Amino acid sequence: MAEQGGVFPEVRAIVDRVAKSGATPLAVAEGREVLGVVELKDIVKGGIKERFAELREMGIRTVMITGDNPLTAAAIAAEAGVDDFMAQATPEDKLRRIRQEQTSGHLVAMTGDGTNDAPALAQADVGVAMNTGTQAAREAGNMVDLDSDPTKLVEVVAIGKQLLMTRGALTTFSITNDVAKYFAIIPALFASLYAVDAGQPGPLAALNIMRLSTPQSAVLSATIFAR
Numbered sequence: 001m002a003e004q005g006g007v008f009p010e011v012r013a014i015v016d017r018v019a020k021s022g023a024t025p026l027a028v029a030e031g032r033e034v035l036g037v038v039e040l041k042d043i044v045k046g047g048i049k050e051r052f053a054e055l056r057e058m059g060i061r062t063v064m065i066t067g068d069n070p071l072t073a074a075a076i077a078a079e080a081g082v083d084d085f086m087a088q089a090t091p092e093d094k095l096r097r098i099r100q101e102q103t104s105g106h107l108v109a110m111t112g113d114g115t116n117d118a119p120a121l122a123q124a125d126v127g128v129a130m131n132t133g134t135q136a137a138r139e140a141g142n143m144v145d146l147d148s149d150p151t152k153l154v155e156v157v158a159i160g161k162q163l164l165m166t167r168g169a170l171t172t173f174s175i176t177n178d179v180a181k182y183f184a185i186i187p188a189l190f191a192s193l194y195a196v197d198a199g200q201p202g203p204l205a206a207l208n209i210m211r212l213s214t215p216q217s218a219v220l221s222a223t224i225f226a227r
Contacts, residue, residue: 011027021075055157060157067087073088099123126156130145
């Protein structure tokens, strides 16, 4: 329209006002005449700002990556309470941003629902696709959120930490158990080297930390530990 000589200062003011309110302006025109501006508004879910605050307390930085214009993106970012935002992002921009974060040593979780989110979901360390999203997004993600709630990352992180703690505890117990079993079995295999000769302990007596005196007690101890 501008190439045809149209000048629309009033429309620009309306578009900027709509964008600053967090909505997406859509101008409708016929020829060189602007008929009006349609305001498309995404509804930010209630409580999402508090949820992002929880992520921040957990040491997780949130970044909103959107294809909206900078004014709209800035307004939504402020309303949602994210730490940073990236506007007018193409699928390539999203993928590049995730790779940059990973190169900096960060573990990246990505949530998305569109086909243009699929490359970024596949690249992220943890990709969470929304259940209401496209088939491409659901296939690219590591998991699908049935509630389609981006703040589910709070639960994902909490469960992940619990799993790591449980795995660490199980690993520690397994190692300790195996070591104890070996110290129970060794006296039975090398009883003669543990034996006391003329009041002097055998060369491996220092390893008999369980103070087992007979092969029978060693076998019994190994059986108990094995269970």
